[in-house]
Amino acid sequence: MPWRARRSREQPLEPAGDDTLFEKSITEGQSVKATLTVLGSGTSMGVPTLGCDCAVCHSSDPHDRRTRPSIMLEYAGKVVLIDTSPDFYIQAIREKITRVDAVLYTHTHADHILGIDDLRPLSYAHKPKRLPLYARPDAAAFLRRMFSYIFDADYKYGGLPHLELRPIDGPVELFGAQFEPVRLIHGEAEIYGFRFGSAAYLTDHSEIPEASFHQLEGLDILFLDALRHKPHPTHSTVENSLRIIERVKAKRGFFTHICHDLPHEATNATLPKHVRLAYDGLKLEFDI
Ligand SMILES: [Zn+2]
Ligand SMILES: [Zn+2]
Ligand SMILES: [Zn+2]
Numbered sequence: 001m002p003w004r005a006r007r008s009r010e011q012p013l014e015p016a017g018d019d020t021l022f023e024k025s026i027t028e029g030q031s032v033k034a035t036l037t038v039l040g041s042g043t044s045m046g047v048p049t050l051g052c053d054c055a056v057c058h059s060s061d062p063h064d065r066r067t068r069p070s071i072m073l074e075y076a077g078k079v080v081l082i083d084t085s086p087d088f089y090i091q092a093i094r095e096k097i098t099r100v101d102a103v104l105y106t107h108t109h110a111d112h113i114l115g116i117d118d119l120r121p122l123s124y125a126h127k128p129k130r131l132p133l134y135a136r137p138d139a140a141a142f143l144r145r146m147f148s149y150i151f152d153a154d155y156k157y158g159g160l161p162h163l164e165l166r167p168i169d170g171p172v173e174l175f176g177a178q179f180e181p182v183r184l185i186h187g188e189a190e191i192y193g194f195r196f197g198s199a200a201y202l203t204d205h206s207e208i209p210e211a212s213f214h215q216l217e218g219l220d221i222l223f224l225d226a227l228r229h230k231p232h233p234t235h236s237t238v239e240n241s242l243r244i245i246e247r248v249k250a251k252r253g254f255f256t257h258i259c260h261d262l263p264h265e266a267t268n269a270t271l272p273k274h275v276r277l278a279y280d281g282l283k284l285e286f287d288i
Contacts, residue, residue: 031288032177032287033075033286033288034074034196034286034287034288035073036072036283036285037095037284038071038254038281038282039067039070039071039092040068041069041257041258042066042259042280043066043258044068044111046067046087047064048064048260049260054260055263056260063277063279064263064264068111069083070082070084070087070112072095075175075288076177078102078174079099079101080100080174080175082105082194083104083105083112083113083203084119085111085113085114085115086110086115087115088118089118091115091280092118092122094280094281100131102131102134102175103119103133104133104172104194105139106191106194106201108143113143116147117147117150119131119163123163129164130162130163131161132164133164133166134166134168135167135168135192136167136169136181137168143165150163151163169181177196178196179196180195181194182200182202182215184202184207186205186206186234187233191204191205193212195215198221198286199221199223199286200216200222203256203257206233206236216248216250219248219250220250220252220286221254221284221286222252223253223254223278224245224255225241225256226241226258227257227258228262229261229262230261238267241255242271242272245274245275252274252276253274253276254277254282255275255276255277255278258277258278262277264277
């Protein structure tokens with residue numbers, strides 16, 4: 001059976017601010033326009049990579065400057081992030097982010113979580129509540145340990161982000177849109193990608209389990225890990241991700257988590273027209 005977005009008229013979780021716009025915009029079965037912004041399209045070390053002399057690291061093409069991987073979704077007056085990279089501060093300045101209503105985490109590698117503390121000023125809008133962070137139960141436990149100063153109620157200093165961890169092991173509805181975890185294999189770990197409306201964001205995978213493919217039917221937009229051409233134990237390649245797009249027949253494919261092996265223009269010239277390398281600042285419209 002094809003994957004179908006489920007909608008509900010339930011109250012959004014933990015609304016921050018005025019939800020009038022949202023309440024009017026969502027009706028049963030009606031899709032809502034959303035904008036996806038690529039905050040970062042680079043691999044864990046970023047491009048340029050520190051100390052590297054290669055041509056891509058010295059490229060004058062702004063598309064070859066890749067901060068660490070993350071995306072932003074805007075719909076119904078809300079802002080949802082997937083991951084907060086070590087570059088979140090500079091990404092938020094660049095994209096003029098003035099609010100964040102929820103964050104979903106794919107996994108707990110440093111390149112996906114180290115921007116957490118920079119949520120601090122944006123988390124204050126949620127007082128007296130807290131900005132919700134959604135993650136797999138094991139990832140939520142890791143975040144609680146790693147950032148114990150944030151989540152430890154006995155921590156005595158001020159100036160803490162107002163955050164709340166919410167472990168999820170299934171779909172979660174955020175402001176009228178359904179986010180479904182898509183289980184991925186990332187080296188030896190199982191992590192989450194996410195399907196939301198007509199789009200899916202699957203970063204950091206060496207393999208997509210057969211059981212996850214039914215969630216990738218009928219996609220308008222599919223983001224996939226494509227580190228480079230050469231095989232890697234924990235990441236997908238351009239060739240492997242092209243096969244995945246072909247298999248699921250996504251209308252538009254975008255590659256992310258890109259390393260300095262792939263020059264933007266030259267690589268795009270080798271790809272089918274409906275598949276492109278993502279780049280920092282790329283904005284896409286879709287139905288959520
Ligand atoms: Zn990563
Ligand atoms: Zn390089
Ligand atoms: Zn990773």
